[in-house]
Amino acid sequence: MSSSATPRVAVIGLGSMGYGMATSLRRAGLTVTGYDVSADAVARFVADGGKGAKTPAEAARDADIVVSVVVNAAQTEAILFGKDGAAETLAKDAVFVSSATMDPDIARRLAKQLEATGRHYLDAPISGGAQRAAQGELTILASGSAPAFAKARPALDAMAAKLYELGDAAGQGAAFKMINQLLAGVHIAAASEAIAFAAKQGLDIRKVYEVITASAGNSWMFENRMPHVLDGDYAPRSAVEIFVKDLGIIQDMARTARFPVPVSAAALQMFLMTSAAGMGRDDDASVARMYAQVTGTKLPGAK
Numbered sequence: 001m002s003s004s005a006t007p008r009v010a011v012i013g014l015g016s017m018g019y020g021m022a023t024s025l026r027r028a029g030l031t032v033t034g035y036d037v038s039a040d041a042v043a044r045f046v047a048d049g050g051k052g053a054k055t056p057a058e059a060a061r062d063a064d065i066v067v068s069v070v071v072n073a074a075q076t077e078a079i080l081f082g083k084d085g086a087a088e089t090l091a092k093d094a095v096f097v098s099s100a101t102m103d104p105d106i107a108r109r110l111a112k113q114l115e116a117t118g119r120h121y122l123d124a125p126i127s128g129g130a131q132r133a134a135q136g137e138l139t140i141l142a143s144g145s146a147p148a149f150a151k152a153r154p155a156l157d158a159m160a161a162k163l164y165e166l167g168d169a170a171g172q173g174a175a176f177k178m179i180n181q182l183l184a185g186v187h188i189a190a191a192s193e194a195i196a197f198a199a200k201q202g203l204d205i206r207k208v209y210e211v212i213t214a215s216a217g218n219s220w221m222f223e224n225r226m227p228h229v230l231d232g233d234y235a236p237r238s239a240v241e242i243f244v245k246d247l248g249i250i251q252d253m254a255r256t257a258r259f260p261v262p263v264s265a266a267a268l269q270m271f272l273m274t275s276a277a278g279m280g281r282d283d284d285a286s287v288a289r290m291y292a293q294v295t296g297t298k299l300p301g302a303k
Helices: 016-027 039-047 056-060 073-081 104-115 129-135 146-159 172-200 205-212 220-230 240-257 262-279 284-295
Strands: 008-012 031-035 065-068 095-098 120-123 138-142 160-165
Touching: 008 016, 008 056, 016 031, 016 039, 016 065, 016 129, 016 146, 031 039, 031 056, 065 073, 065 146, 073 104, 095 104, 095 146, 104 120, 104 172, 120 146, 120 172, 129 138, 138 146, 138 172, 146 160, 172 205, 172 220, 172 240, 172 262, 172 284, 205 220, 220 284, 240 262, 240 284, 262 284
Parallel strands: 008 031, 008 065, 065 095, 095 120, 138 160
Antiparallel strands: none
């Protein structure tokens, strides 16, 4: 650890999740430097009292803990080992906490590559959304060596309401997250199908929402996402493209394992269709809009 008692933390990726995580770390009294490809996001963090950096390497310089909150494996690899990458500058014996959802095999490869430099890698996908990130109440699904956990502990305590320690090597956290994403994607697709089908039947979909959330057909995703449909508000809390990516990873993993996943395969097609219809960057509840467009069904907010 650095000479001061307070660990120095870099947060790379100040999107809706990363910003909340960086804020939670600062609230816990840690020294936090933020980096994002968006200069505006960095400027906002600095205005809120954090420190800013122009590259991952600058953010990670002499950091004890680097928390990476980017979208996918390719971005994670780039900020670690690409031009101006964090691996060059973070302190010896530091820990890199990777929060991106990715194929477990890639998490294992990145961990091996970083550990060869004498640093630690914690495979730590997150769940909970932007609001819980800002409150320091995420669920973190983590795996890695005992030293990686020990080094990352101050940051994990600041960011998580629930920390699951899922194994002593990278890849386990990623695999747990993919099981969650399989269910999340299927549940959003099913909820969207149901609400659009209800509208096609001429039902009052606000009443449908009230009934289903009090009935056995409810799911966390139905309850959380369908208000976006009721309000005709598809500003992205979590975008369609996230599930194009994550359900795609599920297909790749399943094909490699020779394991059939027909339900998540069908859900992937629904997200692909929604993306192809021009809604890839919109909220993932837009699958309901895709159903409505295909069937000529009227939903709230439709032009």
